Amino acid sequence: MKYSARWIALSVGAVVVGLGVVLAMQVGNDPRIDATKSQLVGQPAPELSLRALDGTAVDTNTLLGKAVIVNFWNSWCIPCRNELPALKEFANRYRDDPGVALVGIVRDDSTRAIKAYVKAEGIDWVIVTDPDSRAALDFATRGQPETFALDANGLITGAQIGPTTLRDLESLLGSAQGR
Amino acid sequence: MSLSARRIIPGLGLFVLMTVVAVWALWPTGGKVTINDRARDLAAELRCPDCEGLNVADSTTTSARSIRKDLLRRLKAGEDEAEIKNSYANRYGESILLNPDGGGLGILVWGLPVLLLVLGGVGITIAIMSRSRSTRLTPTESDREEVKKARGK
């Protein structure tokens, strides 16, 4: 009891030093960069059952056997507009490759606005709508644009949050093709 | 009215009053918890994925709104809260849960404050009890002598 104050102070000091070490470990470690890692990489892609703008069904089965790039986007998001040229270029390169598919999933937008935008921009890859954001939530998207790569077996092999460049898209495709 | 009755009645009345209040307040209302209530409570436990520091219930971002819809749909489909939270944690990562679960390291965050509060409370009580006992001096023989002498004068 006699030296209790000293011992309490020293043990509090030890705890504080421990806390300081923990904090020091975290300095320079931006939480937001960590938050942008998708948990889903390496897991089977969620079940998809969606309809394209022209009414054709797009589901998991139709995509099996191909390397698939899934791009979540919408017409009002500025970064999505910024990545559009990269997507166009990518679509041009692989238009005739039956082993590669590019699917745009619309996240939070009206069908009317999307149809107008697709027409105006001359988007020619498959665009599907996502009623109630089911697919967006299944893919654990945090916003848009977000891009995922699926291999021929339907496994998610890569993911990127935020706009992609042509190089990003190529490397995502590479991961899906096992390159 | 006797003196003791005057002393007892207000206290007794207070006891009765508090009992009435407690029973009434704790009486089950029978009002059923609706699925909307459950969805709202669940939304408050999920972190909004595209904003910082807000939960899904409070946020107005598009993904928060679609998660709210999804929660309602899943509850209606018969999934329970734990399942839904699990499936969100599996896809979005543990960090979407705002309420750290009590297992593993989580025991620290829930248990430590309680432990400290209990230890502190016990410590203070012991300190007061032991000191109040020790400060109550018992007169020794010589003290009594002194008093006697003083009175005798």
Place this chain on the structure above:
Amino acid sequence: MKAELGVLALALGASSAALGIVFLARGLIQKNDSFLIIGRRFVFGVLIAAVLAAGVMEWALVTHDFSLRYVAQNNASGTPLLFSITGLWAALEGSILLWLVVLGGYLAVTAWQFRHRTVDPLVAWATLIGLVVALFFFALVLGPANPFIKLASAPLDGQGPNPLLQNHPLMAFHPPMLYLGYVGFTVPFMFALAALITGRFGEGWLSDVRRTTIVAWTFLTIGVLLGAWWSYEVLGWGGYWAWDPVENASLLPWLTGTAFIHSVMVQERRGMLRVWNISLIVATFCLTILGTFLTRSGIINSVHSFTESGIGPWLLAFLAITAVTSIGLIAWRGDKLRTPGSIDSPFSREAAFLANNLLFAALAFVVLLGTVYPLLAEALRGQQLSVGSPYFNRMTTPIGLALLFLMAAAPALPWRAASSEVLRRRLLIPAWLAGLAMLGALILGVRDLTVLIVIGLGVFALAGIVRQVVVGARAERSSKGSLRAAGSLFRTNPRFYGGLVVHTGVIIIAMALAVSAAYSTKAEVRLSRGESAVLNDYRFTYLGTRVDVSPQKRVVKARVRIMRGDKDLGVYAPAVNIFPNATSAIGTPSVRTGLRADVYLTLISSPANGRKATLGIAIKPMVLWLWIGGGVIAIGATLAILPKRRRSVIVDKDPDSKRETISA
């Protein structure tokens, strides 16, 4: 030119602080009074230098001098004057300048307050420690957070302040208030350390810095509440407290500071708890630094972390040095500080203060643990976790209720010990009133348990306060009329009665918190022009949209008429602001403030091509009372620091104690 002038001022300040430290240290070591007298004067040099540096920065901001990087990043040629001025604290580098001005001010006031005791080693040590703190902050602005860095070529226009910060005039007051609070705790801290170093831990230093402590506490309280208000009025999510790490960081020193203000009375009165009080003051100071670190280092996700920079390691190092030094000093001196007194009864004022301190410490611990737990989990397990409002609400509500109970009971307890007779006399009527109030609330249909308990405890505490004032006034009345008697109470014992006013404010806030949390309703409606929606007894009619375009922003306003019954409450316009320098739109809620309830409108999506608009509507009862309670606290705290009227006899702090104290 301004850059050179600013750096010059900072260098002047840093060298003032350094010279002051050297002179004071020399004077203390060699016991040379003339060195102490000279050393003290450098405090004023620190203040002047800080004011100069901040003045230069304000000059640059107001004249939109974009050759300075700070100005270019936080100001634009179209920024209005008010937001140009507030630009000083819109980002990290500038806010350290403000910090320095405030610190210089506190140091100078303290130096002036102790002008007759310059050669007292306690005062000299305290001044020295204050100057060390100032030197650290000067080093920050001269090194990693220099606000006076010049751009190679000045841009034609700046980026403008962060949109969230140029949205509301409250932004002008919130950070300065917070800093006046944060920084103010430096004064008791430096005296606490000085007491440890000199070994003079009698009660003297405490009463010396009591007033400054209460001033700092008051500013911090106002700062925290203004932060909540800003969150409510600007961020647009409908709440005022999200348990965000940065909000928690401002709450933490408030909790330990509040504990200190209470436990210090035990020390003044009974000479006990010396180690504990010094620990609390050290903790409060360390928590202000920790808060700054968390806010500014960018290691935590938060809506409020506006800037990130390289000062994280500096602040952490400073925090570590401060904590280790203080704890080392306490460990070294701790056993000599052991208290002569003891607590006689669990039913005494001092026992209640002890319980109060335990609860405040627990509260601070919960908030701290919840805030740093994600970092702990990441470091120990590599796990990404969040701790959010469900955790904090569940943990803090019971502690808060227990504190409310203590607040009601403690002022009625006499010092040393109370007999059951005293407790009966003082608490019976308040308890009856509390029971009746709860019964009334139940009859009116209140079913929420927390709200009921808060109502009961609130009335209990309020009745106790009224009783105290009545008893006190009756004791005063012999010479005057009853109203004047009540008034003069505040002059004979400002601290006790001012404290009761503060408590009244806290009761108001507690009730507002409980009611607004339990009885808010919210809805999301899609309306076309002219269409109406009904929520509770309010009717909302969407009148149309107006777009205002100005150089700084494009504002889309949806006009909504609110009616309650047949009564027209006016047209409100929630808006979405689109700033050229921001990628996302920022919503501005429109709030119809009322004594009973606020109506909180947000524009969720603006109507494209004249179609439907999506509005968020929330009805939040009693929110206004949060701010009213804050005002009451500010008034009470001001009363508490008023100078005491001098009397020839010692005034008893507790009006009851003369007649009712029973010693064990």
